[in-house]
Amino acid sequence: MNQRPRLDPVPIPFIDVAAQRRRLGRSVDEAIARVLGHCQFILGPEVRALEVELAEFCGARHVVSCASGTDALVLVLMAQGIGPGDAVICPSFTFTATAEVVALVGATPAFADVEEASFNLDPASLELACAAAREAGLRPKAVIPVDLFGQPADYDRIMPVAEAEGLFVLDDAAQAFGATYKNRRVGALAPATATSFFPAKPLGCYGDGGAVLTDDEELAQVLRSLRVHGEGHGKYDCVRIGLNGRLDTIQAAVLMEKLRIFPEEILARERVARRYSAGLADVAMVPRLASGSTSVWAQYTIRLASGRREGLAAALKAQGIPTAVHYPVPLHRQQPYQHFPIALGGAPVSERLAEEVISLPMHAYLDETTQDRIIEAVRRALGA
Numbered sequence: 533m534n535q536r537p538r539l540d541p542v543p544i545p546f547i548d549v550a551a552q553r554r555r556l557g558r559s560v561d562e563a564i565a566r567v568l569g570h571c572q573f574i575l576g577p578e579v580r581a582l583e584v585e586l587a588e589f590c591g592a593r594h595v596v597s598c599a600s601g602t603d604a605l606v607l608v609l610m611a612q613g614i615g616p617g618d619a620v621i622c623p624s625f626t627f628t629a630t631a632e633v634v635a636l637v638g639a640t641p642a643f644a645d646v647e648e649a650s651f652n653l654d655p656a657s658l659e660l661a662c663a664a665a666r667e668a669g670l671r672p673k674a675v676i677p678v679d680l681f682g683q684p685a686d687y688d689r690i691m692p693v694a695e696a697e698g699l700f701v702l703d704d705a706a707q708a709f710g711a712t713y714k715n716r717r718v719g720a721l722a723p724a725t726a727t728s729f730f731p732a733k734p735l736g737c738y739g740d741g742g743a744v745l746t747d748d749e750e751l752a753q754v755l756r757s758l759r760v761h762g763e764g765h766g767k768y769d770c771v772r773i774g775l776n777g778r779l780d781t782i783q784a785a786v787l788m789e790k791l792r793i794f795p796e797e798i799l800a801r802e803r804v805a806r807r808y809s810a811g812l813a814d815v816a817m818v819p820r821l822a823s824g825s826t827s828v829w830a831q832y833t834i835r836l837a838s839g840r841r842e843g844l845a846a847a848l849k850a851q852g853i854p855t856a857v858h859y860p861v862p863l864h865r866q867q868p869y870q871h872f873p874i875a876l877g878g879a880p881v882s883e884r885l886a887e888e889v890i891s892l893p894m895h896a897y898l899d900e901t902t903q904d905r906i907i908e909a910v911r912r913a914l915g916a
């Protein structure tokens with residue numbers, strides 16, 4: 533009998549973009565080829581067609597596509613006229629872009645804490661962050677709740693606070709397009725919603741892309757002008773200061789093909805998340821979904837006692853299983869953001885989460901055999 537050499541375990545991708553390409557077959561290639569055929573690379577027919585389909589999908593009346601999720605956030609802040617002297621409240625436990633855009637328009641981010649159960653904005657801390665901003669001589673103008681890891685923030689509790697404080701609500705749904713909250717889809721939960729089509733997001737394209745979703749016709753019109761250098765009637769009529777923030781036609785074509793299989797992928801992600809939780813709930817703190825909410829599982833993120841995740845990451849890495857930490861440092865502790873106002877009492881939950889979270893491979897094409905290998909490896913590494 534041949535003695536088989538001991539092989540290193542087959543590495544598992546964290547997000548398997550190639551598996552999705554196989555599932556899509558030739559449809560994406562053909563969609564791209566159609567754009568190469570008509571050569572309307574900027575704001576070609578696919579861009580408008582995609583916007584109509586996205587609006588239908590999420591239930592928002594208007595969709596304005598743009599160059600990235602970051603631009604989607606910037607465009608809304610610009611349209612709202614937010615600038616120097618204004619404060620915009622952001623959760624501290626999020627990706628940098630949420631607060632970065634506030635500073636980019638010349639306003640000041642003020643940080644609030646998140647809730648233990650959902651990792652999303654804490655409405656009580658939102659109030660405290662407004663007070664801190666006022667104390668610093670700023671006018672609180674808006675709040676950017678983040679639907680972190682794919683689960684919507686608690687809008688029924690955030691909206692009344694925002695209303696009382698006079699804040700415009702911009703949903704950062706970069707990770708949550710396709711999720712629902714009390715039978716409403718992300719895109720219809722706030723006056724404006726920004727999402728991202730970065731390849732690793734639940735609905736991703738093959739480059740950068742984003743969109744703003746809103747029911748507000750006037751806002752949509754301003755956004756369309758802003759994304760093309762503030763144009764008015766025609767290309768060389770300039771009515772406001774804007775930017776170059778358009779979505780490429782090729783990316784719109786890719787997204788239309790991906791949108792067709794997106795509902796199926798959301799279900800697959802839900803299955804993966806359920807199996808992870810069933811296999812890991814007794815050894816780690818698994819994600820909690822609020823009742824009435826669904827997640828699109830941009831990340832599947834567990835919590836371990838402080839100091840344990842490095843060991844887990846190393847043990848998994850040795851077996852070809854990648855992990856990631858979203859996010860190791862809360863924004864109010866990042867060097868460029870340290871001097872901005874923060875809610876009274878700070879953001880202790882954000883700080884704790886930053887020490888304890890670790891994300892496992894998550895995508896719609898994670899088969900059960902591979903997932904079992906991951907679950908077993910996590911259990912062994914945690915001594916179960």
Ligand SMILES: *Cc1c(COP(=O)(O)O)cnc(C)c1O
Pocket residue numbers: 600601602603626627629630678704706707727728729730740741742
């Ligand atoms: C990805 C992300 C963004 C930015 O999206 P880009 O398309 O990469 O610019 C903003 N906010 C959050 C929470 C994100 O995860």
